[in-house]
Amino acid sequence: MTIKPQPAKYHPETAILSLGEKIGDPVKPADFPETILRFRNDRWAETVGLAHLNDEQWIGHFGRFEPLDGSLQEPLALRYHGHQFRSYNPEIGDGRGFLFAQLRDGAGRLLDLGTKGSGQTPYSRFGDGRLTLKGGVREILATEMLEALGVNTSKTFSLVETGEELVRGDEPSPTRSAAMVRLSHGHIRIGTFQRIAFERDEAMMTRLVEYCLTQFGTGAEDAAEPVTLLRQVVERTADLAASYMAAGFVHGVLNSDNINITGESFDYGPWRFTPKWDPAFTAAYFDQTGLYAFGRQAEAIHWDVAQLAVSLRLLSDADPLIAELERFADLYQQGVMKHFFRRLGLLPGELTSSLRVIEQCVKAMVETGTDIDRFFFDWRCGDAKRVEHYTGEQWDAVRADLTAFTPAGACDHPYWSDAAPCSMHIEEVETIWSAIAERDDWQPLYDKVAAIRRMGEAHVQ
Template identity: 35%
Template sequence: MKLSEVTLSHRYADMGDAFGRRINPTPFKHPQLIDINPAVLQLLGINAAEASNPDWAQLGCGAKLFHGSRPFAMKYTGHQFGVYNPDLGDGRALLLGEVEHQGKSWELHLKGAGQTPYSRFGDGRAVLRSTIREYLAGEALSGLGIRSTRALSIVGSDEPVTREQIEKGAMLIRVAESHVRFGHFEYLFYTKQLQAQQQLIGEICRRFLPDSQELSIGEQAEAMLRFTTRRSAELVAGWQAVGFAHGVLNTDNMSIIGDTFDYGPYAFLDDYDPTFICNHSDHTGRYAFEQQPGVVLWNLNALAHSLSGFVSVEALRDCLEQFQPQVTDAFAARMRAKLGLTTEEEGDQALCADLLQLLQQGEADYTLFFRALSRYRGERPAQGLQECLAEAQHSALEQWLGHYDRRLAREHSDSCARNRAMLATNPKYLLRNYLAQKVIETAETGDYQPLHTLRQLLQSPFDEHSQHEVWASAPPESGKRIPLSCSS
């Protein structure tokens, strides 16, 4: 369809004032379109030719609204670093409405749109730096086959916004099947709005669990929790397998449908370090990389507690007890794929654990090692793999490869087929922080070509793209452990 034909509906906002407030965005005076995402245009059913429509700059900053749009600030609460905060909500973003395409409903959310009733002391703005990081992160995880919100566009401005320093303001249109967070249910529970909570449970079930429509509200709430638990388990298993650290896994940053949500100080691992902390505000390591499965379970407990008005304690406990085996199974499946294994054996978990320990001790680049392993055919010495590890670990590598060779032999693995499958599983291109920083610094000078290039590479990260080899290089030492804050 043409851009002029896009018409938004408002099933979430139409549920009533218990869920937020209608408010118009505060647009930029001089907006500039920085990038439009062709892949998301396709998701929404908008013609590719519409990418050049001059209205995007106005639509992407709220100066002009899509047909039928009635912007809405969502109210929710949540636990931040384990402490309940009742004063949360869309403080700088507005739900514009929903687009229907091919049986799916996609919500458009304008982020950086100005102050709302939930801004507290914030200015309601986003900066170009954080906007680019969120824009690229959604494409990176989606390209790796991990559920995520995505973004349709970035619009920049010359409007000054103060964070750690004065930066340029920007907005993006975030796209997701749902923007409902764990914190939405916590808000309605702690404010004793059980009728509204029942309404929200019904809406989630209608959209994502259609087979539950004839169930009682208690059965629907339990079905929703089981759905969210499973999707969250699959999500965090995916993060651990690709080396993604979210950085701020508060309950208000957790999606009820199991999407990666609210990008702030995230990072992908360079050297494999399970204790890695990407958020310099996380002084206790609550959200360290290796802690993510446990934190997601903690958040699910908070969600379950908020549903205790509808679901028995026994049923809640049973739901939550499914999480750990679901994470273990999903992670094992992803790691077998990364190792090129097509069958399952009892010793696979130990084989994987031994490799991860080797990578940690050898200070190996996680992504580059698995990409090199994707070309391994039993050669000795395994020079491509040795180059990824400190020399002191070469002997341990040889020992591990012996176990790996015997494991491959037991399933009669064909090296050519295995290499092809592994190259389609272990990415060549990754959203490393030093690359994101390079793109941001270039964009701040008005040059957006590196942003366009990196976005395209992240959308097909397993392909060779031989003309862009430099983007697949290991980071320099100065590019590792770049300090990141929540304003990132």
């Protein structure tokens, strides 16, 4: 579920410490030669009572990582394992980031401030613990766009340029460095459970299940019931997979250590938005088998959630866990209906008939080569005048189908009168980055963020 930002007072937390020393290792942030503030997300800073910080104070906390009053006094590099492209790896963990602070918003939700590019940790292996500035810029664009499209995503909270030259084998080097902070509803991953199961630590697994249900559950469940936790994770991740499809988004690396048990999408590396509805479209050049292709993301996420079920066998019989896993497909279909119709600005109907309409829309997009964003933009609210130029049997069928559905609220935001939809394809990402790399011109990035947020406002009108 996406949450609209609401101002709140500062409410620091240290709930993660209740899990004891096995959850992570205290680490020290890197000492950077420069700290230049490039992006601060005041919209979400208000939700945790930090928008009042001036730029100097902001850099102190999110560039030099001075502790926030009342929160964690030492950053924690969290421990986890994970399946990476279906191969189990017990030698991972927070290798270039850490949990910096915990806070609560006005609704009492526990939120984490986690970092990327903040220095080496015990899990860095042979890495330098750094983040490229381009990687930080790309994460801003991904999270802003996904949030606007209704995907439950982490928020890019801060980006500080750090003045180092980094060498990377897959992009022009040397390149500029940065430290990024993301705001997330928890940083407990499926891989966190996998590590504990690997170590056969029943006591720690019990504490972790209780922590997750207490901090991220509905409040009505047994706080130590692993089947209840799996039920909630299945529901959240099925909805996440569905939201990716309606957004035309490809995460790129859906490893089990990249799946948050809250169902919140995070950690954006080689992401892409596919222009066309192409199930085989991949985001990562190294995904040569298409394991995490656009059309296989639900399968990939379900497989990851199955690894959580395997881990919870430490505390539970198999049959009730299997029963929860088997709910994924139906929940995914419901999620596709919800998110697809949300982008169309229409109220969905009965599941079977709504899914049939979605199939017809996808078929028309594929057969005519229509861009995904263009389709949703033009057909929003069933406005007949805006779709007169869609001709042919495929579109006649879509037109006939969609007339049966009711618009969901107002559809008169000025955005819907623009000449073209707001999109986020790789060419525009590269253009925005080129302005920064070649001229140190950040205005195209800020302008794009403003445009994306305007689009988001139009979708929730």
